[in-house]
Amino acid sequence: AQSVAQPEDQVNVAEGNPLTVKCTYSVSGNPYLFWYVQYPNRGLQFLLKYITGDNLVKGSYGFEAEFNKSQTSFHLKKPSALVSDSALYFCAVRESGTDKLIFGTGTRLQVFP
């Protein structure tokens, strides 16, 4: 069965520093991987997805993610964090043969001024 794991409940980073939010996956077949962000009292917003092709995927708000097949990882990155990036981030994988998205447990990103 497909699954994703987000090993960190919270990530703290200073404004201006690079940030990484980790995600590892377990799939049979081709992985279709997604990142979403949730701001307080809001719905989930799509950031980016990996389907095929380049291992570095660029998304909204300056975020990017690196697909690494050998390490089965899909870490979310940003070169310079903003206080406004503080939110809950979810990694997700599409269940093979279905339309379903399976979500990780989420990582809370806190960016300090």
Added chain:
Amino acid sequence: DAGVIQSPRHEVTEMGQEVTLRCKPISGHNSLFWYRQTMMRGLELLIYFNNNVPIDDSGMPEDRFSAKMPNASFSTLKIQPSEPRDSAVYFCASSFPGTERNTIYFGEGSWLTVV
């Protein structure tokens, strides 16, 4: 584009009452999903529809929960009778169907409190 529209945004109800949550998917999207988010269990898929037909309802917790999609632009999630443990945020989401590559877009959620 209006996005996925959910109502009500917030609801407080008494235990035992019926709750109906509503969703209008993005126009042209034929797949519709209902998710529930709680602190304890995270994001759970309750049910999803393709072309108004329920495809997988294995996540529906109990018979107290039911979902319908009478047409391509409207879906409901009903809880009857409601219990305090149903307190959660319920998200509706939609996408184009038929391929794993498509992005799922979420509504702003219905925040339910059962007292």
